Amino acid sequence: MTQTDSNPLQIVDITTVNQETADQLFGAARTQGFLFLEGHEFTQEEIDSVFDLSKQFFELPHSYKTKYSIDSSNHGYADFGGENLDPTGQKKGDPKEALNMCLLNFLTGLSEKEIPDWFAEDPKRLEIIISTIKKFYALSMKILRLLAIGLKIEDTDETKGEDWFASKYAADKESGSTFRFLHYPGQKSLSPESVIRAGAHTDYGSVTLLFQQENQEGLEIYSPVEKKWQAVPFVPANTDKFPGMGPPIVVNIGDLLSYWTAGLLKSTIHRVKFPAKVQETGQDRYSIVFFSHPNDEALLEPVPSEFVKSIEGRGANKDSEVITAKQHLDSRLAATYGWKK
Incomplete structure (x- = not known):
């Protein structure tokens, strides 16, 4: 596990699933809520593609993209200004566009809903989507197993402790999990007066996985440790240790997992703010994101871990009524898009 002055996040190698790796991951999740993961098995070629x-x-005509506009299931194309991640602090929506693929079946690697037919026009395009979604799901399951080991979740009659989270993320059941393309036009080309490109927010789900590119930085976290905004840099791949592999992937804990663990795991506030260098060059920013959510019917009941049981009056330990993962997500989406619950 490494950390430098220029990088506020710990870098954890998850090649081996054991107690040591789990403790490192758990430690970062409960202090910073954000970390870098290496050993994720995404090749540089896969990431580039x-x-x-x-x-x-995103270079396709605007009229084509809006034919697949986002709906109340969070699936589809989100136009510029259509999403406001900081509705209490921003009057305008964020100057970015996105494509969400929701209602994912991780056995097929496809959405149960319609996606732009442009992807199916070329089998290679569709195969990139399928492969990436399946690999993101597999990586998220590995992370959840490591967190369960770090939390020392107890075995139950139904499942082993290390599988407690994973058992609520069945590959073929409906969930709020989302695969997302994001495009932030350069500072000079869209809303140049707006320094913030994605408002300060926390993520809704359990675990978020993010790839960003070199010279397209902009992600900032409000560090729970330092109590200030800190820029998250691009960290190049460790090609000596992982030949052919891509750079470390950014991982952060979302609200749902924080709620589930009574606040033990940190859902850290973050935003996208173009640094001065990127503002001057007008460089666009692209990112690839996967939001992992439990199955819709999963109950957010207290986690059977001594770490969690010791926390009183917070999250799932506080509420007398157990809510489902879908109820949690619906509430957050309504605030972001202005939808009625």
């Missing part, structure tokens, strides 16, 4: 696909999609 999905970024290229994303850029090509």
Whole structure:
């Protein structure tokens, strides 16, 4: 596990699933809520191909993209200004566009809903989508198993402790999990007066996985440790240790997992704010994101871990009524998009 002055986040190698790795991951999740993961098994070639696909999609005519506009299931194309991640602090929506693929079946790697037919026109495009979604799901399951080991979740009659989270993320059941392409036009080309490109927010789900590119920085976290905004840099791949692999992936804990663990795991506030260098060059920013959510019917009941049981009056330990993962997500989406619950 490494950390430097220029990088506020710990870098954890998850190649091996054991107690040591779990403790490192758990430690970062409960202090910073954000970390870098290496040993994720995404090759540089795979990452480059999905970024290229994303850029090509966003270059399509606006009239075509809006035919697949986002709906109340959070699926579809979100136009510029359509999403406001900081509704209490911002009057205008964020100057960015996105494509969400929701209602994912991780056995097929596809959404149960319609996606732009442009992807199916070329089998290679569709295969990139399928492969990336399946690998994100597999990585999220590995992370959840490591967190369960770090939390020392107890075995129950139904499942082993290390599988407690994973058992609520069945591959073929409906969930709020979302695969997302994001495009932030350069500072000079869209809303140049707006320094913030994505408002300060926390993520809704359990775990978020993010790839960003070199020279397209902008992600900042409000550090729970330092109590100030800190820029998250691009960290290059460790090619000596992981030949052919892509750079470390950014991972953060979301509200749902924080609520589930009574606040033990930190859902850290973050935003996208173009640094001065990127503002001057007008460089666009693209990112690839996967939001992992439990199955819709999963109950957010207290986690059977001594770490969690010792916390009183917070999250799932506080509420007398157990809510489902879908109820939690619906509430957050309504605030972001202005939808009625």
